[in-house]
Amino acid sequence: MAWKDLLVERRSKETLNALLFFALALLFVFQFALDADRERLAAVLPGLLWLAFILSGMLGLGRVFLVERENDCWEGLLLAPGDKSAIYLGKLAGSLALMFVVEAIVLALFALFFNVDLVPVLPGLTLVIALGTLGFAAIGTLFAAMTAQARARELLFPVLLLPVLVPVLLGTVKATEALLLREPLADVAHWLKLLVAADVIYVVAGLLTFDFILEG
Amino acid sequence: MADHWNFVAAAYGLAVLVLGGYWRHLRKKERELMTAGAQRSRQPSSSGHPRPGPAARHPLQ
Amino acid sequence: MTTLLGWLAALSLAVGAVMGFGVAPREVTQGNVQRIMYLHVPTAWVAYLAFGVVLVASIAYLVQRRPGADRVAHASAEVGVIFTGLTIAAGSIWGKPTWGTWWTWDARLTSVAVLFVMYLGYLLLRGMIDDPERAARYCAVLGIVAALDVPLVHFSVYWWRTLHQPPSVLKPGAATMPPAILAALLVNLAAFTLLYVYFVAKRVRLLRAESEALA
Numbered sequence A: 001m002a003w004k005d006l007l008v009e010r011r012s013k014e015t016l017n018a019l020l021f022f023a024l025a026l027l028f029v030f031q032f033a034l035d036a037d038r039e040r041l042a043a044v045l046p047g048l049l050w051l052a053f054i055l056s057g058m059l060g061l062g063r064v065f066l067v068e069r070e071n072d073c074w075e076g077l078l079l080a081p082g083d084k085s086a087i088y089l090g091k092l093a094g095s096l097a098l099m100f101v102v103e104a105i106v107l108a109l110f111a112l113f114f115n116v117d118l119v120p121v122l123p124g125l126t127l128v129i130a131l132g133t134l135g136f137a138a139i140g141t142l143f144a145a146m147t148a149q150a151r152a153r154e155l156l157f158p159v160l161l162l163p164v165l166v167p168v169l170l171g172t173v174k175a176t177e178a179l180l181l182r183e184p185l186a187d188v189a190h191w192l193k194l195l196v197a198a199d200v201i202y203v204v205a206g207l208l209t210f211d212f213i214l215e216g
Numbered sequence B: 001m002a003d004h005w006n007f008v009a010a011a012y013g014l015a016v017l018v019l020g021g022y023w024r025h026l027r028k029k030e031r032e033l034m035t036a037g038a039q040r041s042r043q044p045s046s047s048g049h050p051r052p053g054p055a056a057r058h059p060l061q
Numbered sequence C: 001m002t003t004l005l006g007w008l009a010a011l012s013l014a015v016g017a018v019m020g021f022g023v024a025p026r027e028v029t030q031g032n033v034q035r036i037m038y039l040h041v042p043t044a045w046v047a048y049l050a051f052g053v054v055l056v057a058s059i060a061y062l063v064q065r066r067p068g069a070d071r072v073a074h075a076s077a078e079v080g081v082i083f084t085g086l087t088i089a090a091g092s093i094w095g096k097p098t099w100g101t102w103w104t105w106d107a108r109l110t111s112v113a114v115l116f117v118m119y120l121g122y123l124l125l126r127g128m129i130d131d132p133e134r135a136a137r138y139c140a141v142l143g144i145v146a147a148l149d150v151p152l153v154h155f156s157v158y159w160w161r162t163l164h165q166p167p168s169v170l171k172p173g174a175a176t177m178p179p180a181i182l183a184a185l186l187v188n189l190a191a192f193t194l195l196y197v198y199f200v201a202k203r204v205r206l207l208r209a210e211s212e213a214l215a
Helices: A002-012 A014-034 A038-062 A066-070 A074-079 A084-113 A119-148 A153-164 A166-180 A185-213 B005-038 C002-023 C032-064 C067-099 C107-128 C132-162 C179-214
Strands: none
Touching: A014 A038, A014 A084, A038 A084, A038 A119, A038 A153, A038 A166, A066 A074, A084 A119, A084 A185, A119 A153, A119 A166, A119 A185, A119 C107, A119 C132, A153 A166, A153 C107, A153 C132, A166 A185, A166 C132, A185 C132, B005 C032, B005 C067, B005 C179, C002 C032, C002 C179, C032 C067, C032 C107, C032 C132, C032 C179, C067 C107, C067 C132, C067 C179, C107 C132
């Protein structure tokens, strides 16, 4: 399932390109809004980074079930034999791969444009980003399936997603902030533990409840 | 410290308005349904959930 | 039965008001504005109770598929959202004279605000799905996920506000509470809980009548 989605992505590439251009546009907006005020920039950089990740992520996740919806293959998903959780994991893996690629490029662009040296904190940063993205995609995949059949899904999806993801938002921004201030990772251990707990809860919830979404 | 009775009144007044308004809303809908139900023959559905018909637009929302 | 419940609720609310304004003394630090607590804390409690009921009813629905469970979840979410909104409003009104501002990103207010938006989303989801059976199923899933998320939200917001930052907010009902104040609070808690049960019972009855009318 994940492989199929990746293949679809590789062939069309439209989502990836669109997301990258979107992230680039965000970067410009941030720069203009903050006007190279170095101190203000340093303070809000973690928030801006995650804002870019989240906005791009929501756009990408909103399209997770687009193929099935546009091509009337929703029934195909419903009738697929075996455990529906496999579909969930497949979609999740596909979303994760997409988001990681976008995030890596956005991170590099951020470091470049805002002149921030990320190399010393890269391992810690990678961990935080991985944890945050997993939580984001776990709930996002579930909610994308739920809103695929709803009216006003483009509005409903972010409205449902964002409040539920507040713990992930807070955890990742705070941990990123600490890392960029060169604080040791151990200082933000509680945030990391929260992110891990959230990830576990979200993935398990997704696995357990996806069957109910794909019943009809 | 001043007592700010106007704030107390505002908070409780708001509660009365909202909760009272909700109660009136429920009563109104109940009355509407009772008059509508009296004019209709009742058919219990098998699953308890109304199935959307071809028109698929519920008159009561 | 529901009518009896309604009268009980009304009576207990009256008693609660008497307790809150008559029996309970004027608070030492804040003055009489503290009496908002007899409204704010009970509505907050009811809000959490309501969403706990949404969780249980949602699980029950997914397991048993009884429409009654779905109706309880729906009704409880609706009443819960109302009480959550009231909690935020009362908290904000209380905050203005005591903290000097209408809103502050204090841990408790922020948590409740997130709760509010989550369950507003629940009601929105219901409104946006045409098929009632699918709406029931999807909302059950959302109800469960949202409820599981509540403790995570609490911790994250609490840590966000209190670590590296000295707590600067007045916490209602801290360590020792004079017995008269505690008694008034408990009576109001019971009264608002009764009101919640009455509203949910009425709403469930309405939902059942609505679904029967459309069948």
